[in-house]
Amino acid sequence: SIFIGVCLAVCYTFCYFAQQIVIHMKKVVYLFAMLCACFMVSCGGKKHDSKAEERQIYQIESVDENTGVQRMQESHIDIPFVSRGQSYKLMVDRKPDSSMPVVKSDMGTFYDNRIDVKILHENGKSLFSKSFTKNDFSAHLTPEYLSHSVLEGVVFDDVKTAENKEITLAASVSYPMTDLYVPFTLVVSQSGKLILARDEDMGELTPIEEAKEN
16 A cells, blocks of 8 residues: 555646646746747737838838839929129929839839939029930930939939039939939020030049949
8 A cells, every 4th residue: 555655646747747747838838939020920910010111211202002103202492603703593392203104123213313403693594494304414424224213302402502613413324212312413504505524523433333234
């Protein structure tokens, strides 16, 4: 009877510890599963936030739910300036243009931009007015680059305007949602004539452009 009692005690003890091990294993598995779920949610959220931040940085206003085509934000510049002692006003309007062919790149599909530039005398009389598309810069770009890029912007270059004594604007044709772009200088004479040239001061960007195309 003593032997039987000892055997029962041993069996009870073994069962108890086995039960505790199973309970602890369940807790470990549960905690591991919770950690995995939290990690997946966290990664998914970061990916979504990263994409949203990227679009905000590169001024992406909206994405068409049906086609996936992305639109850059519309922008308007209206600034007074002085050149050669004369007062002027510059107005620049950038709008995505759905009538032009869409641009496809590694970053997705985009509407190209049309940029309207007007320069007025102080009395309101027009000195210069033109609607720019990237095709106005095609003579300075390869067909490959042109097909995958958008006209990104036109801004007033106050430094060159002061240095050259001519009204000078800066324009850029870029790969959308990247830092790869080709800069241009737009010089408007006192008679309203335009001289458009690739900005050679930014020549170091050319190898990057060629590497992207090849």
